[in-house]
Amino acid sequence: MGTHDEDGAARRWFDVADAVPLVLDARGVVTAWTRDAERMFGYTADEAVGLDLAGLLAADDAGRVPELLDRCRRSGSWTGLLSVCPKNRGTVTVMTRISATQESGRAPRRLVLMNEMADAPGWTMSRSVLEQMVADSPIGIAVVDTDLRYVWSNAALERFGGGPPQRRLGLRMGDVQPGFDCAPVEATMLRVLASGEKVVGFEHVGRTPGAPHRESAHVLSFTRLDDEWGSPAGVYYTVVDITDRYRARRRLALLDRAGRHIGRSLDIGRTAQELAEVAVPGFADAVAVDLLESVLRGAEPTALPASGANGPVVLRRAGHRTAADPEPPDGEHGDEAADRPAPRVVTHAAGSPAARCLTTGRAWREERVGPEAAGWSTALPAADAGSGPPSVLIVPVRARGATLGVTTFLRHAAQEPFGEDDLVLAEDLVSRAAVCVDNARRYTRERDAA
Known part of the structure; x- marks a missing residue:
């Protein structure tokens, strides 16, 4: 059986209430024995x-005795786990x-204290060790009293907002982080205080004052702390x-929903609308799917609209949805083409991001669209000028090597701007929808030909 030892273990408090003492000389030979031993x-x-000392230990530990005695000589003590071999056990x-030990006029000796570990969960740790564990933990930890006011927190909690531990003392979560949706967290604490039952894995999604545009998620666990009389003292x-x-x-989840909802028919307009409805509001605040007119007729997509590469690009808005639109019942998107208005004409200015996406086949992203977009921003879906500059993603609709149109995703200024991960996800969504649009186009062409 191996030995376990840790640097600095000698600083841990050792409970001598049930310890078995024996005395060694400087060489490690037993010089005094007790009834407990x-x-x-x-x-x-007489036998001991x-x-x-090595003769009382298991083989793995016996060879370490000289090293342990030397460490004891240098530092004054050693603490750790040893495996002993009792007689007939x-x-x-x-x-x-x-x-x-230090005794005037006598050779140095070693006092040994041993506690069996059979029924013990492990080391009994001192307050300093426990404080070091929680204070230096990478996990945010806090204690609140029965009024939900902070009485202690560790440094790691500062990463979640609210400032250093000393600034939290005596305050509630809402005081520390104004604007943070703390109601569900405090309601859970009150429930734990009342019932005494632990809550593990409580997920909270919201925004902190330090990052008002970024939605963050945290998982919390709560345990009630009781005083010596068994009454609730707070929540850890x-x-x-x-x-x-x-x-x-x-x-x-979004990709799974796209797989289930996009392409359920061979209608081009409905497929474009399904793409918009899948992406709003979970991914974007507004989405527009603009297709080439030739694609909507079922014809082969042209390299560029008839207006040419240097002029404005004329497309048809086949799909459009904003977060303000009423949510359609699941599975109902207007099964008949007659239920939907005809796709309206949308003109994208020459040199605009949408026009470049059509010609290059590459996506375009802008975290915040500024005044320089005045010449082409009128083509954006549901642009809300009053809310500040939006974030925009434009992804070409490509299938089988041909560009069928462009899809524009928009987030208002109150939302977190699109990032690189969002661009990858948008390209995946549009790529799936593009195959469905192209299948519907081919079906339309063959149906009309028949």
Whole structure:
């Protein structure tokens, strides 16, 4: 059985209430034996005195005795786990502390204290060790009293907003982070205080004052703390940032929804509308799907609209949705083409991002569209000038090597701007829809030919 030892373990508090003492000389030979030692090892004093400590230990630990005694000589003590071999018993793991004694006029000796670990969960840790564990933990930890006011928090909690620990003392979560949706968190704390039942894995999604445009996700766990009389004294909670995991989960959910909702018919306009409805509001605040007129007729897509590469690009808005639109019942998107208005003409200015996407086949992203977009921003879907500059993604609709149109995604200024991960996700969504649009186009052409 191996030995476990940690640097600095000698600083841990050692409970001597049930410890078995014995005394060694400087060489590690037993010079004094006790009745407690006799009960633990099964050796009488006559049998044990004169034995080397190594003779009482398992083979793995016996060879370490010189090293431990040397460390004890240099630092004054050593604390760790040893495996001992009692008489007529199997190997037993014991907590051990070896301390050097200082006696005037006498040779130095070593006092050994041992506690059996069979029924113990592990080391009994001092307050300083426990404080070091929670204060230096990478996980945010805090304690609130029965009024939900902070009485303690660690440094890691500062990463979640609200400032350093000393600034939180005596305040509630809403005082520390005004504007943060703390109502569900505090409601959970009150429930834990009332019931005493732990809550593990509570997910909270919201925005913090430090990042008002960025939605973040955290998982919290709550435990009630009781005083010595068993009455509730407060709540101890931990918090971990799972924003990346939450966003990955949302992306997968969006792609799954796209797979189930886009391309359920061979109608070009309906397929374009399904793409817009899947992306709003979970991914964007507004989406427009603009297709070449030839594509809507079922014809082969032209390289550029008839207006030419240097002029404005004329497309048809086949799909459009904003977050302000009423949510259609699931599965109802206007099964008949007659239920939808004819796609309106949309003109994209020469040299605009949409025109470049058509000619190059590459997507375009702008975190915040500025005044320079005045010449082409009128073609954006549901642009809200009063809310500040929006964030825009434009992705070409391409299938089988041909460009069928462009899809524009917009987020208002109050939302987090589109990032590189969003661009990848948008390209995946549009790519799936493009295949469905092209299939519908081919069907339309063959139907008309028939």
